[in-house]
Amino acid sequence: MTAALLEARAVTVRFGGLTAVDRVEARFSAGELVGIIGPNGAGKTTFFNALSGVQPLTSGRLLVGGVDLTGRAPHAFAQHGIARSFQTPRVFGEMSVADNVRFGLQFAGRRRAAPPLLRDEASILALIGLGAQAALPAAAVTPSQQRLLEIGMALATRPRLLLLDEVAAGLTEAEVEAMAGLARRLRDELGLGIVWIEHAVATLLKHVERVLVLHQGRKLADDVPAAVIRQPEVIEAYLGDEMAEAA
């Protein structure tokens, strides 16, 4: 049994009266391609924020590679190999594309083992396909390129687990396929674990091996896609017709 890269134990996040994440248990290991789906307000992004240290937990524990990082600042999570991209790309607009990637290399990525694909910013840019845009200021590239840059910045920290937040939103089918291909390649060649939140259910289910379903902060299901779409609670709470299509 592979050791879990990231383990969430009874993670709960409460904002005043609202429980955004409700005692969610999850384990993510190296080499997994896991998806997280759920309707709006299900707590997916809040869960990601918790997993990356950006959002403090109300209760519960987070273990990264067996080390308890509950309550630590985000940089500790990054230093232990958890990287994330943001839903709306948060790139350093005034720095060049190359410098954006170099940023992660200078900090969390510094003391971590450097596989050849993530050796320096040139190789990372080649990996995500932004080699030609290296010298442009990050604010000047297109939104979908910025999304790729987001991933590149995350990769620069040389993570073991990559959290992707709705990276396929607004992309064409071909672009989504390319994105999924990139994710698979990262998993295959770098052994990364990939956790992918996506709103477009059918799209996601095609590409992941395991899927978590969140609804109103609670985890409804955690299994292979084929099994999840048949679970009654999932169908009732969320999927309905969409699942009939996918099945």
Place this chain on the structure above:
Amino acid sequence: MSFGAWLELLASGLITGGVYALVALGLNLQYGLMRIMNISHGEFLMLGAYATWAATVGWGLSPLLMMPVAFVLLGATGLVVHWLCFRRLTRTSATVDIFEARSLMVGFGLLFLVQNFASMVWGGELRGYDFMTQPVAVPLTSGGSQFAANKLLVFALALAFSAALIALLRFTLLGKAVRALMQSPTGAQLVGIPTERLHPLMFGLGLGLAGVAGSLLSMTEAITPAMGEPYTVTALIVITLGGFGSMAGSLAGGLLLGVVEALGMHFTSPSLKMLLSYGVFIGVLLWRPNGLFNKR
């Protein structure tokens, strides 16, 4: 300390607090509505005081007459200041945080400008005049307490103006529009509320209130170019205590602060006044940056 003495202390605190509330209401209108942290607010109070003094001493006009004049004068100044200084910032600032930081810096610039202008024109000596200084007996206790008539007048008028503002905001259509803008700028614009006109109007109103407060204070306090700054600080404390955008909070907070100050000064020492004010300010900002009355 006797009960009567307590009441007297309380009353004198409330009197000071009334002016604090009036100044804070003006500042809150500007910050709550427009996110303009007008650090030069007190300087316009000072201008109102000088204007009233000049009219009283130079032309023999009653300060009571000057009050509405000060309001109009400084209200108009507010319109001009907003048009010249803050309107462009709204257009050129990318985020609210940037706008806030820039308007803070503009406020500092105004502070330099106005305070030194006054210093240049009127000089640094203390000015003042006497108006209704006769003591009035107020039946607070069996022995009867005495307060200067002008202080009572200041308190009454400060409360009256504060109440008028709150009534304006609560009961008129204009007030509703302003409150809507405060709560949801985008939503308000979508239903046709003219932001472009309301912002300068409310900024002017805020400054007008400062002018009135200055006019009131000119009756009881010494007038110097530097008199405004402590009131700005106090107003900042009050709006932080009472919550940004909450008018009732500013009223309550102002009165409360006046009382706290009176008690604090009595039990420690008057020279600690500024120290206490800043101490409270920092304490509140650190402990409850959203104000004491916010549920968060």
Place this chain on the structure above:
Amino acid sequence: MNLTNHRSTRDLLVLAGLAAALLALPAVASEFITSLALSCLMYAALASSWSLFCGATRYLSLATSAFFGIGAYVTALGLDALPWPLLILAGAGAAALLAVLMGAAVLHLRGTYFAVLTFGMTELIRHAVTYGEKQVAGTVGRVLATVPEPGTVYLTVMLIAVAAVATAIGVRRSRFGLALAGVGADEQRAQTLGVNTKLVKIAGFALTAAFAGAAGAAMAVRWTYIDPHTVFNPFIGFQTVLIALIGGAATLWGPVIAAVVFSLLAETLRLQLPQLYMMVLGVLLILCVLYLPSGLASVRWAGVRATWSRVTHLLNVRPRGHGRSA
């Protein structure tokens, strides 16, 4: 990376040249000019070190007066006990310590709060020292008796200014400087990329404070009589911020050049028309924030020159109807 290295080498060379010239100044120039230079150097040190932290991270610190004043008081208290160099270091150290305490308390707050809080804390310290002095010493001011020679003071302030600019050059090309820039661009993003922003901010703030404290410690002896109103004067902080903003807080030389310009302006105007000077400052600050938020150094001078040459070229063109040369 190569470009940055070249630029910082060039900057260091310029700095070395300036330092040499400044070193020679007292020998060749009059006392008045030297004193003018001293003023420029003081604000160059203050503005440069302020920009080092605040320019990059976009935190608006109004605490410079507090750090400056603390340094001055260290000198006032320790002048008879410590040798001069140690005194300056102690001033820097005390200011840095204050910054660490202040920073730990307020650096997690966003822009406006931070600015207003640093202002409030500075005033609090001023009033606290005033009150403390009255209680302990009876009077508010202190006289500095055994004062080092003016030449020593000049040299010290010059060294502090040079050190401030040199540190700025060094930081800008270091990982620390990159971290500061990340904090300014998007703090949370920088955190998720591995930057310990809390530590970085406190360190930057302390660095800024150290130079301000050293400057205060040195300048105190120039005034020989210090009191809280003078050394904790919030105007010192405002002028520093103003100079840095107008010069261009994110640039290296902007604040330095602006420091020189404003010190000269101050010296000429301040004695005759002090209020006018402050009013001009106020107007300049407003104009700068409204029209040049990134400071003068950010104006693209190449663009200005291009526009200018286009304009003059237009003015030289023959009027229509005269035909072109065949």
